[in-house]
Amino acid sequence: MVSGDTDGNLDVLLRWFRDAADRGLMVPESKRLTEISRHPADWWMSATDPVELAWRPTVDHLFHQVRLGVFPAAAVDFLPDALRTPPGVPRVPEAPAAEDRMPASAAAAVPPIAEPESEPEPPQPVPDRRTLIFQALIDWRAGQIAAGVEGAEAIKDITLRNLVKYNQTGEDVIRVKLPGQAKGLAADIAAVFARFAVDEPSTTEPAAGQRSTPTNPKVATPTATTPVAAVPTPAAPPAPVQPAAPVDGGLLNLTHRDFCDYDYPETDVEPGRITITGDADGVALSWDPWPAQPGEVVVYRLVSADGSGAAPPTVYRPEAGELITTTTSTTAADGRFLSSAVRLFEVWCHVGADVSSACARQPVRWAVGHELSPVDSMTITEDGGRIIGRWTVFPGTRAVRVYRIPLDGSAPPASNPHNQICVDRPNLTGFVDVDAPRGLRFLYRAIAEVDLAGTVRLSRPRQQEVLVPVELTPITDLHVEMGDDRSTFGLQWTTPDSGQSVRIYRFPAEPPAGLDSEDRDESVIVAEGFTDEKLIKDPIVALDPTRSQMVGVIWPQDWERAYITPVTVSNGRVRVGGTRVHTRPLAAVSEPRIVERFHTQLVTFGWPAGAAAVQAFVGSVSLSPEEICAQEYPSAEITKAVHESDGALTFRPRLLHWSGCQVCLVPVAYSRGETIRGEVASLLYPGLERLSYWFEAVEPGSRRVRLFLRADNDIEAPPTLGLVNNPSRLPLEQHDGQHIELDSPAGPVPHCRIGGVLRAGRVVPTEWTFDIGRLRGYLRLFVTGGRRTRQVALFDPPLRFLYIPDQMSHNPVSQNPMPPTAPGMWG
Structure with a gap:
């Protein structure tokens, strides 16, 4: 099967182990075989035993043969001589006394006795219970074949492995899984199982088309010293069964030896169709009856063969097939485990006066049918919203069709193309479904697909029901908007994924903190006050494909403040979102x-x-x-x-x-x-333009001074300025004193006007001057122009630079330029 397990590797190692030990060669510890089988690519990197390293070419060759699809028995039987006994592998020393002798296979598993001064070897891992049981069954079958027991050679490895895998240990159940005369060995196989503890419950998943059987819980638990089941003493082979009359149900206890040899007679009979239906133990088969004449006895010989789509099974003569049953009825059952992608069933019909004469006459191929193996070991798991399916299939399976069928009750579950997923890949080992809607229940159905002789055939389905869990999304973007009348408000939020609903609660005081940290049961928040009376029952409507809203929610008249909390709900689980606090709108200033x-x-x-x-x-x-x-x-x-x-x-x-x-x-x-x-x-x-001014002497010692200006910002079309003198106090406005004419190159002017733009921060020495020798008291500059779009503020120099004393011992305005530090006035 296409699988990631190591059963094939372990099987081939067990066969090689017994073969090499029986030939007297040293082999690795039996406990090491399981560990080696789990790491086929690099097992030798952890090996420290020289015996293991000497066998490395042989073990690597066996693993390679298994990967190519060679059966473990064939891989061991056809080992090259150079690998069967490689150089450097020692032989097991012979025991000194007869009473101390042991089988070579057991002796090979015992490590050499260490010298007293040597370090003790670390304990090796003990094979698990299933490995021990499977090894015991292989040993038991080998003993039966060696003893010539009828039917033992028909028991396949996969049958024994599946009996262990699915924990089917009851004698009646084992009998159903065995072919032909091997059914008589069911009690012996059940006895091998009884040697081991079977305390664990049987697997919940049966094999393809099979039913699990509970095991006996009263069997004692094994210990690490539980021996591998020994091969029982072979019994004498049973005598050949003579043809007998039909028993109840038409079953006959016949083998291939009870029928005549097939000599390929010519016939014009076209084989009909075998109807195959699944049941609890495998498949039920039925076919049309042979048109017998009065007095004729019809013996139906049901055989099978396994194969794949690439190599379809064929039965060119009845003896080439595996005999399932002989019967005079037109129905039969096959409870064996499937061991390939396709199982061929053929019904060969013998007709005679009685059973003996019918078996002596040449048969006719009467009916043919094919059973396709469904996927095996199917498991469905969920990981972060992804649904992951895993299974195994037999070689020859072309693809696996996967269906995600909604179980919403709207229609019966159907494998129609609308429900098929992962159609762009073969899905031979499983699938990953990343688009499954959350919060809904689905039936995942897998159907194996085989190309059989140019025709696509489908297996019976394997299926499993899954509830896709919801990852609750807390509402963190709740938006509250007050209505124009201040008596209602509206809410908006991002709509969560499908499978989730939203409830909005309203509180007059802050709700308990810490509830928004994780998903909780709904009963938890009910106990914290999230009751039906706090729930806003206004309908929720879609604002757009991604957002939802409530409109016209009433604001309680006696509430100045409201705490509004959204809660996401799905299947009894809740997630509390972020609380929004809203107050009645504040009035403007x-x-x-x-x-x-x-x-x-x-x-x-x-x-x-x-x-x-x-x-x-x-x-x-x-x-x-x-x-x-x-x-x-x-x-x-x-x-x-x-x-x-x-x-x-x-x-x-x-x-x-x-x-x-x-x-x-x-x-x-x-x-x-x-x-x-x-x-x-x-x-x-409207803004404000700021302008500073001061006076400086034209030259040192002169009583004539010049007007200087500096703008704090760019001033376009500067205003007209006038100079006012008041002998008794600082002028308060432009009419509070005597206007002083200013001298300019064009002559005396009552005020000054500057053209262009005053640039911010630039000092402008104007062309206007005046003589302070004839003035007394205080000077001050004012804006005298007309209406302006923007006000201008004049910044006065310090007051001492605006005062002219009566008796001037020196000229105060001839000092350094005056920085703008005094209060300003309006112009």
């Missing part, structure tokens, strides 16, 4: 206003009820408030306590942009680390 200062800006507003803080987001006037508030961090934030003490939110140290912007105020509340935002209030900030 009231009467917001921007107050401009030269070094900062303030925003005053009325505090919204329920807010823990108010955040300010700044953005371009071309953006919507929603886009501006989507920024990760606010430009400024104020808490309720600071607002009560300061009365306004202050933008510092970073000012609002001089060219203008949009300011959005958002009230926020916090719950479980989540920020809950209220309604947005938006303000337009």
